Amino acid sequence: MRMAELSERSGVPTATIKYYLREGLLRPGRRINATQAAYDEEHLRRLRLVRALIQVGRMPVATAREVLVAVEDESLDHHSRIGAAVWLLPEGTAGAMETVPDAAAEAAERQAVELLERLGWNFGYAARDDSPAYRMLVGALAALERSGYPCTMEDLLVYGHSAGELGAVDLDMIERYEPGTLQVEAAVAGTVLYEPVLLSLRRLAQAEESNRRFGEGG
């Protein structure tokens, strides 16, 4: 397909597609002549992924580029490849409080270690402490402590078990795709695109629960 069709089917403006091409986020099309190139379904799929990373994931171009390099890295085994791509995703989309090595940070580190032990999660990765997701968890627990809202292990276990169910359905979803690049792309897209689904459903669930407990005619 030509650029015009690629733009129409993806919903991404031509100027933006050209920008992504210049930035190396999209492979060049197959050259037809001096001024035109042809694109295929793989370009379309990759273009949609790039748009999800940048618009929904709010990723800087450089980070998106690194993620795509990992997605395409066929030298890694499947588990490592998915891990490498998702590892590079920025620390969620929530902000983080400054990381100072205070009592709250130390308590948060201990809490995170205990939580993961109780959940029985060990990932298979050697360097858990470097994992952006793990650092994000520790940072979030420290922020709760500093804000005057320390969490109990019981509360965290509910969060952990819910997250565990989500992890299982997320892997079910990606396993519908062909092993290899298609699955890794699905893993990256799913991680980014389902975050607002989850956060919005949690807020709606809070409103529903608040209505049941405090509302009139619950």
Next chain:
Amino acid sequence: MRMAELSERSGVPTATIKYYLREGLLRPGRRINATQAAYDEEHLRRLRLVRALIQVGRMPVATAREVLVAVEDESLDHHSRIGAAVWLLPEGTAGAMETVPDAAAEAAERQAVELLERLGWNFGYAARDDSPAYRMLVGALAALERSGYPCTMEDLLVYGHSAGELGAVDLDMIERYEPGTLQVEAAVAGTVLYEPVLLSLRRLAQAEESNRRFGEGG
């Protein structure tokens, strides 16, 4: 306590506290003399909440101010008060794709309505369609469709049920606080501060599940 102690106990620099005071995010202290004021535990609690909203919630000052007005509005019944405060929280922290009234947006609207019906959630609010959380959900479902990763109702129900469990534990957590302003503050803080806990645990769960299914020595 004086400004210095307020700064020390909250971990917020004095210059930042003065900024929050100027912006009306914090009530003035009780004036002692021309140059000094005294602050109390309520100031400390409010200061920690403001910092959580701005740093973790990445809220603009104007939005944080509106949230605090709702938190302090004792004219509303409890359910409405919590709802009003949480309603004003920005649409989570994930970006959103441009909202165009295309086929994906229409399908997303239908999916969201069906999902909430199946979950049996109705919130008690009259204007659900205006709810920022609801609009966020519809936007997220549309983005999934446009990105080439449409979700099934079965997948969404897993997300919905997990979110329901989180909503229940979130309400349990806020009910530990005294009814009134303290609970509403806790609701706002909890909504913002647990988002990175949830997002990080989901990523860790994905890594664990991927290890079990694809890793060596699972």
